Amino acid sequence: MPTLGLIHNSPVLAPIFNEIAARIMPDVRLLHFVDESTIKNTIAAGYLQKATKRQVIGLVGSAFNAGCDVALVTCSSIGPAVDMAAELYEQPVLRVDRAMAEKAVATGTRIGVVATLSTTLTPTADLVRLVAHEQGKAVEIVEHLCDGAFAAVMAGDGATHDRIVGEALTEAMRGMDVIILAQASMARVVAALPEGAVAAPVLSSPELGMIRARDVLAGLPQ
Structure with a gap:
């Protein structure tokens, strides 16, 4: 097996x-x-x-x-x-996250990257840049750090984490062709948002x- x-x-x-x-x-x-x-x-x-x-x-x-x-x-x-x-x-x-980055580059040129940790945001955005370079495609990457979200979830306050991430997806990420989540733990927020709240496709890595x-x-x- x-x-x-x-x-x-x-x-x-x-x-x-x-x-x-x-x-x-x-x-x-x-x-x-x-x-x-x-x-x-x-x-x-x-x-x-x-x-x-x-x-x-x-x-x-x-x-x-x-x-x-x-x-x-x-x-x-x-x-x-x-x-x-x-x-x-x-x-x-x-x-x-490699397959996610490849799909994002294939989907559009304005790519939003959302994370709750700077140590995850930077390598994820760098991977998207690398994939775009490999494919010879010019992309604009908009990075957004959800300040306070990680501290909240570590303190057991999932509701605050989800609110901060939700606001980032619906407000900070307007105008993106595609949005990628730098952490798998953020995917539940997308599922909980009202249908149509985020216009762009949202990709998660798992x-x-x-x-x-x-x-x-x-x-x-x-």
Whole structure:
């Protein structure tokens, strides 16, 4: 049975990806690897440290040592470390947000990027720029940080988080061709907004990232 290794920075992500896998790849075995230090140390430092990059590379190695055929890293803040890991291992190493960035660039030229953490906003916007450059397409990227939303959700105040993110999507992101969510946790806000509240399509990484992982697994030699 093909095996997908999922590398998370929080245990709350595992059920989200289990649900997607049950729908789109029921014949794939999942192994979850969780290390909260990768995101907590990145937030504390304000950037992706060398020690965290080594940690991510080691986690990818652990996934392959455990028998995984493909590793998918589900955190956008540590994306540059994932790219490094991809250079070091023979097996495929995937960023959860790569497929989302590619779809955004294919959808329009005014691309909004919304995040609740600056450490996630920057790498996500940089990935969109990279994809646009690779495809030879000129895009305008509008970055928006939802101030206070992350602190609210960490304090257990989900309602305030959802209100701040909702206001960003309906107000700050007006006029965009497509909007991408830098964190998977923001997707629930879109689902809760009234129909038509956000004119542009809104992309989130988990579903698109898992579809990419499924396709990569399917293409591996049997």
